[in-house]
Amino acid sequence: MQDKVAQKDHLYQRIANVLEQQIKNNVLAIGDKLPSLREFCKRYGTSQTTAIKVYYELESKGLIETRPKSGYYISGSLKRIPALPKISEPSAETSQIQIEDLLEKVYNNAAPMSITLAHAVVADELLPIAKLNKGMIQAMRELKGSGTAYGEIQGNEKLRKQIARHAFTIPDLSHENIITTNGCINAISYAMMVLGKPGDTIAVESPVYFGVLQLARSLGLKVMELPTHPQTGIEIDALKKALEANKINLCLLVSNFSNPLGSLMPDENKKEVVRLIQKHNVPLIEDDIYGDIYFGTNRPNTCKTYDESGLVLWCSSISKTLAPGYRVGWISPGKFKSEILRMKLFHAIASTNITQEVIANFLETGRYEHHLRKLRNTLHTNSLQYIRAINDYFPEGTKVSRPQGGMVLWVEFDQKIDTIQLYDLAVKKGVSIAPGRLFTLQNQFANCMRLNYGMPWNNQLDKGLRSLADIAAELNR
Amino acid sequence: MQDKVAQKDHLYQRIANVLEQQIKNNVLAIGDKLPSLREFCKRYGTSQTTAIKVYYELESKGLIETRPKSGYYISGSLKRIPALPKISEPSAETSQIQIEDLLEKVYNNAAPMSITLAHAVVADELLPIAKLNKGMIQAMRELKGSGTAYGEIQGNEKLRKQIARHAFTIPDLSHENIITTNGCINAISYAMMVLGKPGDTIAVESPVYFGVLQLARSLGLKVMELPTHPQTGIEIDALKKALEANKINLCLLVSNFSNPLGSLMPDENKKEVVRLIQKHNVPLIEDDIYGDIYFGTNRPNTCKTYDESGLVLWCSSISKTLAPGYRVGWISPGKFKSEILRMKLFHAIASTNITQEVIANFLETGRYEHHLRKLRNTLHTNSLQYIRAINDYFPEGTKVSRPQGGMVLWVEFDQKIDTIQLYDLAVKKGVSIAPGRLFTLQNQFANCMRLNYGMPWNNQLDKGLRSLADIAAELNR
Known part of the structure; x- marks a missing residue:
C-alpha cells in the first residue's frame, strides 16, 4: 500500500513539477487560464483526484489561483502561501492511548479566555437569534400542547x-x-x-x-x-x-x-x-x-x-x-x-x-438558506484571513490546510513544537487552541493544532493569532 | 427463599385473619381506630412491611379504611373492593422472549383512538402550558444567545x-x-x-x-x-x-x-x-x-x-x-x-x-410545587375512580393494584383472559391498553394489563372502562 501511495504521489508531483517549470519559463504566462479539471484529466490521462492534487500543489506555492465560477489561472501574485500538511501516515495498528485527560484539560478549562479557538462552533453574533426567537413564539402557538x-x-x-x-x-x-x-x-x-x-x-x-x-x-x-x-x-x-x-x-x-x-x-x-x-x-x-x-x-x-x-x-x-x-x-x-x-x-x-x-x-420559510448564504461568505473570508495571518506571523515552514468548507483549519508546525506546551502557554495569554494529539489514538500530530474560525474577524482575533505565532516562535528555538 | 417468602406471607396473613375475625365478631367495631403502623409493629412484634401488608389486605376486603392525616379505621362501608394482585413469581432464570413486535403494535397503532390508556402520560389539559410558554419567553430573554x-x-x-x-x-x-x-x-x-x-x-x-x-x-x-x-x-x-x-x-x-x-x-x-x-x-x-x-x-x-x-x-x-x-x-x-x-x-x-x-x-418561582399539588389531587381521585369502575363493571375476581402515586394501575384478570386479545378487541372500540406481556421477558402476565389514569375523569372515560369490562366479560366465558 505504501508503495502505491508513493507512486500516486509521484504522478501528481511529476505533473506539478512540469507545470511549475513551464510557469517559471514563461511557457505559461501570468493570467493564462489553465484547463478545467475535466480537460486536465483528458489531457494527462489522470483521475480527478490527481488533477485536484496538482492544482492544490501549485496553488499552495502561489503559482496559480482559482477564480470563483471561472477556473484556474496562472497567478501574478507569486506571494508565498503556507504549504499544505502532508498526507497523514497513521500506523496500521489500532492503539489505545488515553486522550480523555487532555480533553478535559482543554474543554473544562475554567480560565477566562478572551479568544477561544479550541471549539468548532459559530459565534453567537453570526446566528440569526432574533428570527429564531420569533420562530419559537410561532411554534408555541402552532404546536400541539405548545410542544x-x-x-x-x-x-x-x-x-x-x-x-x-x-x-x-x-x-x-x-x-x-x-x-x-x-x-x-x-x-x-x-x-x-x-x-x-x-x-x-x-x-x-x-x-x-x-x-x-x-x-x-x-x-x-x-x-x-x-x-x-x-x-x-x-x-x-x-x-x-x-x-x-x-x-x-x-x-x-x-x-x-x-x-x-x-x-x-x-x-x-x-x-x-x-x-x-x-x-x-x-x-x-x-x-x-x-x-x-x-x-x-x-x-x-x-x-x-x-x-x-x-x-x-x-x-x-x-x-x-x-x-x-x-x-x-x-x-x-x-x-x-x-x-x-x-x-x-x-x-x-x-x-x-x-x-x-x-x-x-x-x-x-427559506430563512435557513438566507442565513447559510451569509454564513458561508463570512466563514470563507475568515479562513482566508487566518491563512494570511499564519503566512504573515507564524514561523517559516508552518503548514496549514486549505479548508473548502466548515469552520476549522489544521496547522502543522515543525516537529520541535509541541502543541500541548503551546496550549499551556497560549491559555496564559487568553487564547485557547485544540492540540493535535486530541485527533488521534496514535502517537501522532503532537506538532499540530486545530483552529476555529467561526467568529467575526477583527483586530483582537488578529492579535490572538499573533500571540500564538510568538509562542510558536519561542518553542521553535 | 421460597420458604422464607411463604413464612412471611403466613405471618401477615395470620395477623390479618385474626383482625378480620375480630371485626366480624364486633370485637373491633365500625369506626374504631386501629393502631398506627409504628404501634402495630410494637404490638405484634413485626416489621413495618408486614404491618403495611396486613392493613392493605384488610383494606382490600373493605374491612378498614385510611383517613388522610389521621390513620386506619374499621370501615362501615363493607363494600367490596377488588383484591390486590398477588406477589409476582417470576422464574429464577433469565429469558429472552421478544416483546418488540408487540410493543410496535401497541405503540405505533395508527387507528384513531378515542381513549388512550396505553401510555403513562399526563394529558395536555392537566399541564400548565400557558405558564410554561411565558417561561419560554423569559428564557429567550435571559439566556445567553437565547439558548x-x-x-x-x-x-x-x-x-x-x-x-x-x-x-x-x-x-x-x-x-x-x-x-x-x-x-x-x-x-x-x-x-x-x-x-x-x-x-x-x-x-x-x-x-x-x-x-x-x-x-x-x-x-x-x-x-x-x-x-x-x-x-x-x-x-x-x-x-x-x-x-x-x-x-x-x-x-x-x-x-x-x-x-x-x-x-x-x-x-x-x-x-x-x-x-x-x-x-x-x-x-x-x-x-x-x-x-x-x-x-x-x-x-x-x-x-x-x-x-x-x-x-x-x-x-x-x-x-x-x-x-x-x-x-x-x-x-x-x-x-x-x-x-x-x-x-x-x-x-x-x-x-x-x-x-x-x-x-x-x-x-x-414555586410554580412547579403549585402544579404538583393540583396534579397529585387529580391523579389520586382518578385512581380511585378507576378502582371504583373496575369494581362496578369488571368480571368478578378481577384484581387491581392500589397505586400510592404515579399515573398507572395494574389489572389482573382471570387466567382465561388474554390481554393481547383484549387489546385487539378494545382497539376496535377506540380504546387502547398496555397488555401485561409487555412488562416481562418471561411467560407471565398474559392475563394482566396496565391502565393510565393521567387524564381528566369524565363520562367518556367511564364509558371506555365499561367497554373494556364488556370485552373482558366476553373473553371470560
Missing part, C-alpha cells in the same frame, strides 16, 4: 419533510427515511451502537474529530485510522486495502469538510468509497455535519448520493450551523431504519419537540 | 441548583452531583452503559416498565426479574438471595410508585436495599421518575436518601410531570460522576438548553 407533549419517536414530521426537501443531493430521500436525534453526534452514537459490537473495528480518517474516537471507544470498538489527504480526504487505496484484508466492520467518514482538515472528497472518490463498501458489505456512517457550509459554488454531493444498497447511514445536523444549543440532528439510516429507530426509542424515547418545530419553520 | 449556544455538558446550572433544592429528601445533594439528561430513560441509559457490560445481569422488579427491559437488552445485559409485591415493591428476601448468590452485577429499582404496579417501598425496605447493595458492592440505578406525584402526605424518601457509599444512581425527570416533550431528566450519579459525564459528552455533548432554563425558572 409540551411527546413528539413522534421518529421526530417532528414537519422537520423531517423539510430536511428531505433541503437534502436535494440525495436522490429519493423521503421524510420516512429520516430520524431526528439530539444533535449529529447522537445520530452517530445510535449508528455505532446498531452496527458495531465490542471488539469490532471501525475505520476513520486521520486526523479525526476526537468525539468520534471517544464514542467508538466507549462502545468497545477498535479504531483504525487511515491515511488522509488534507484536500481530498481519505486515501482510497488505504481504505481498499483495509477492506480487502477484512479488517473493518464499519467505517465512519466525513466526505465534506472533515474536522479537523476541512478536506472535501471529490465525487469520484465518493463513488469509489460506496462501490468498495458495497463490495465488502461494510456499512458506512457518513458524517455530513458541515456539508451545508461549502465555499465552492455548489452544495457538494455525499456518499449517500451514490448509495443504492442502503449501506450508507447519512448523519447531519442543523444545530451546528444555526443553534447548537437546540440539539437538532438527524440520520437517514439506509436499510437499518428499524434498528436505529428502536435504539432511539430505547435510549431517549423522543427528542425535544419545540426546537425541532422552530427549525422546521426556519427551513420552510 | 442557541451549547449549554454546559453537565447541564444548565440554574436547573441543577433548583433540582438539588427540590430534592430535599436526599441529604447533602448539590448541583455538582447532578447531570441533566434527555429525559429519565436517557439517564438510565447512561447509567446502564457505564455500569454494565454485555453478558452482565441486571436485577429488576417484576412486572417492570418495558423500556427498561428493552434498554437492558439493547446493551447486551441479561435481565433477572424478581418477585414484587403490588404495595411494597421488590421482595427483599429475593433480592438478598440473588445478591448472595453473586448473580447480579447491577440493580434497577423503582422505590416510589413502580410502573406498572404503583408500589411504594417502605423506608425500612429502602434502607435494607441500600445495606444489601453496599454489602455486595453492587450499584443500584434508582428510577424515581414518579416520586413527586405521591398520594400520601409527604414526598417519600428514596434509596438515595440512605446511601452513603455512592453506589446509588438516582434518576428522575421533571418532564414526565410537567412537559414530556421538553425531554428534561437528570441523574445524581453517586461515585460514578466522571464516567456518566463522559458518557453524556460522548453520546450527545449537551442537552437542549432552553427547555432546561424554562424548567429551572418554573422550579425557582
